[in-house]
Amino acid sequence: MKTNLLLSRLSILLIILVLSSCASKKEVVYFQNAGDFETIVDRNSFTPKFKVDDVVSIHISTLNEEASAPFNLYRGPRTGTSLAPQSVDYIIDQQGEIDFPVIGKIKIAGLSPEEVRVLLREKLSEYLKDPIINIRLQNFTVTVLGEVNRPGTYPVNGERITILEALGLAGDLTIKGQRENVLVIRDFDGTKVYHRIDLRTKEALDSPVYYLTQNDVVYVEPNESAVTSSQLDNRASIWVSIASVLITSTVLIITRN
Structure with a gap:
């Protein structure tokens, strides 16, 4: 009887451990x-809309490269190197603005890329004919x-x-x-x-x-399964100890009988 009782308790313990880790x-x-x-x-x-602190790449191009050059920012290469100039991105400031070449401050926070294209095309109309405006969010x-x-x-x-x-x-x-x-x-x-x-x-x-x-x-x-599993992990030593005692007791009783 004692052997059966211990085996039953051990089985119930194992079933609880298995069920507690299952998800429906x-x-x-x-x-x-x-x-x-x-x-x-x-x-x-x-x-998508632009936000404060966004890093935005804007490139203006036309058939006349010299005419569109002043509207693009570049970081020039060091003297005597063969490195090509690198374009400089714009960071939207706390007022939602960028400082655009020639034109000056433009507020673009809250605008979509297409809305910014329309805005820039309007402001560039007095300087350039049919500009191509590429805009990309970098961050x-x-x-x-x-x-x-x-x-x-x-x-x-x-x-x-x-x-x-x-x-x-x-x-x-x-x-x-x-x-x-x-x-x-x-x-x-x-x-x-x-x-x-x-x-x-x-x-x-x-x-x-x-x-x-x-x-x-x-x-x-x-989910609840993960929480339960975490709780069991925190008490792992206790569960192991209990299981060890039950198994040891069962083995001793069976051996004696």
Whole structure:
């Protein structure tokens, strides 16, 4: 009887340990309410905007290179070297402005790249004919932290990135990450805005943070399984000791019998 009781307690202990580390399918599957062959129209009219402290590359070109040269900033090579001049980027100051050659101060914070092109084309019209304006955000990065396989800060090529693409760069969520409560921290000129998104539903595609902006931080919280597992890890020595005592006691009783 004592042997059976000890074996039963040991079995219950092992079952509790296994079940505490399990996660249900509903906790880990994305877009669970999306139907087969369902068509979802993208209603998210996201347009990237420039922010204070952004680093922006602007290059003006025309058929007449000499005419457009004064409107481009370059860092010249050292005398006697064969190095080509390097273009200089603009940093948006605390007033949301950049100091553009010839034209002077221009406020571009809060504008999209296309809106800046229109603004510059208008201001350059008295100097240049049909200028080609290339604009690129140089410091577009997103940071992904928490329960992902490769947390870190990732550079973004292009003008926008979705939260799914950012999580893909980080190797996707671990099995212990909360899909229903992913936090996005966004900075608007010094003001932090917090927004949560549920990746288990198709409505995530319409979330205001589905498209990320420069310097967004994505944080994936641990689910209950991860929290329980952490608690068990903290008490590992106790559990090992208890299991060792039970096993030793069982062996001794069986040996004596």
